[in-house]
Amino acid sequence: MENKLTRNLYMVPYALWIALFVIAPIILVLYYSFFDIEGNFSLINYQNFFTPVYLKMTLSSFWYAFLITLFSLLVAYPTAYLLTKTKHKQLWLLLIIVPSWINLLLKAYAFLGIFGTYGVTNNFLEAVGIGTQQILFTDFSFIFVSVYIFIPFMILPIFNALNELNPTLIDAANDLGASRWTTFRRVIFPLTLDGVKAGCQVVFIPALSLFMLTRLIAGNRVITLGTAIEQHFLVTQDWGMGSTIAVFLIIIMFLFMTITGTRKRGI
Amino acid sequence: MNKLIRVFAAVVIASLLLLFAINRLNSAVGFSSGNTLTIYNWGDYIDDDLIDRFEEETGMKVIYETFDSNEAMLTKIQQGGTTYDIAVPSEYMIAKMLEEDLLLPLDHSKLPNFKNIDERFIDLPFDPDNKYSVPYFWGTVGIVFNREMLGDMEITSWNDLWDPAFENEILLIDGAREIIGMGLNSLGYSLNDTNVDHLEEAKAKLDTLTPNIKAIVGDEIKMLIANEEAAIGLVWSGDAADMMWENENLDYVVPSEGSNLWFDNMVIPKTAKNIEGAHQFINFMLDAEVAAQNTEWVSYSTPNKEALQYMPEDMVEDERFYPSPELTEKLEVYENLGKKNLALYNDLFLQFKMHRK
Secondary structure, eight states, rough: OHHHHHHHHHHHHHHHHIIIIIHHHHHHHHHTBBBBSSSSSHHHHHHHHHHHHHHHHHHHHHHHHHHHHHHHHHHHHHHHHHHHHSSHHHHHHHHHHHHGGOOHHHHHHHHHHHHHHTTTHHHHHHHHHOOOOTTSSHHHHHHHHHHHHHHHHHHHHHHHHHHSOOHHHHHHHHHHTHHHHHIIIIIHHHTTTHHHHHHHHHHHHHTTOOHHHHHHHHTTTSOOOHHHHHHHIIIIIIIHHHHHHHHHHHHHHHHHHHOOOOOOOOO | HHHHHHHHHHHHHHHHHHHHHHHHHHHHTOTTTEEEEEEETTTTTOHHHHHHHHHHHOOOOOEEEEEEHHHHHHHHHHHHOOOSSEEEBBHHHHHHHHHOEEOOOGGGGGGGGGGGGGGGGGGOOEEEEEEEEEEEEEEEEEEEEEEHHHHHOOSSSSGGGGGGGTTTTTEEEEEEHHHHHHHHHTOOOOTOOOOOHHHHHHHHHTTTTTGGGGEEEEHHHHHHHHTSSEEEEEEHHHHHHHHHHTTEEEEEEOOTOOEEEEEEHHHHHHHHOHHHHHHHHHHHSSSSHHHHHHHHHOOOOBBTTTGGSSSSSHHHTTTTSSSOOHHHHHOOOOOOOOOHHHHHHHHHHHHHHHHHO
């Protein structure tokens, strides 16, 4: 009896946290989304969302988030795999995580210098005879910098999954005559799929609402839903429309989590 | 563990002792709220020697704090934690602060030097009769361009920017009113136009500028233009002065079709404790010689007509920062258009940003 009581007592901070910082904000966002700019109750924001402007913005957010996730995965998986083969795994892992401790804004500003017309990259291109290119304010620079920022978050779950992989399974596959590719495709990848899914979630969801990089690195050539939310809250002060976009983002994220969610299967 | 607690206790005790010492020192010199003046201003926006002089003349102690955006200043004053006696918001923020009842009316009998202000800058729509504010500096929105990079091509008007020769050479500031305003001005409409057809027309015209636009950025525009990342930028005159200081190839022009005229103004916020001192300070800053010295240091445009005679001639005659009366006629101050129209401006601006090459 007393055991149950103390257990419930321990639940209080957690329950409070969830109620105050997860459920309450979502309800508030939902609440605000039903008010137009004059503060009257209306569904006009939802009607506005289904106009070409916002639908196009949603599609473009999706497309860029997809590209960022894809490239992060393509870089992160082999990196994580090689990491598990190195001698000082934890040290290498630390070196990959350290950049994520540096402020995002600082890193973005650094790229302004690196990719600028007179920056390091263009100096190099000039020296090897390719000539100066416009790198800053392009899709390429936007995706490159985003991938750079998200990679640690993709590597970590994949590394953990690979690290926990029972090496005897790979030996078994080899003994049974599987080629290295078949071993990867039929044994290693399926067993680390949960790590990949977790990594994709951690990258895709924040990538959907990136807004600072769209201005700093893409010079507002890339417009995502995050940009629109920022503008509605800070400049227009149209909290209703900003909240409505946020509601759709929450729905999209929820769907994405459900699709990629890990279902426990009996082994 | 014990050691840790001892270290912690030592830090706490040391801090308390210091706090006590400061308190004693302050009261020994005679600083109390009646004798200090807290000023809240933009960074790099006053000649420090003038603060020293004001302290000497009045025996008051000035506490000087800075902010970097009107919004940040508004939040601090709304919270009311610090007793700011003077603040320096831009004109559109004054309208907002008045709506929220955050300003105290000025007592003009205590501001004899107010007569030094140019009539052009008195009694403007954001504060009729200057009941709450006194202009501090003013400026325009215009085009900064790099002579070296453009060769002999001249820019004198908004419409010049549409020249195909400037492909991928223009940086814009990320401001809805500024950019839509450029579209309106280039068509000969008012910056405060709320006619939907005119606004749509301006947006359509801006879309045709897309091939020339390299990026739409924030404050980094100063660094980017000074580093010659692009040859042309749409900026505030104050930022242009900063950039020209960094890179001497740069030049600034107020477009001939007209543009925006902005003001930063001294006000006394509701948080003020030393209202008498605040008036003294405003009057001090309005003094012709003081204003001249301050303007030379800050290098923005002063609204103080009498100050001009104490300033170097090349500064006063620089039409880039003191445009001719004919051009000034065409400059407009932003009016508070109301939330609904502002939302329309922002929607059009968002659509313009989404327009791809």
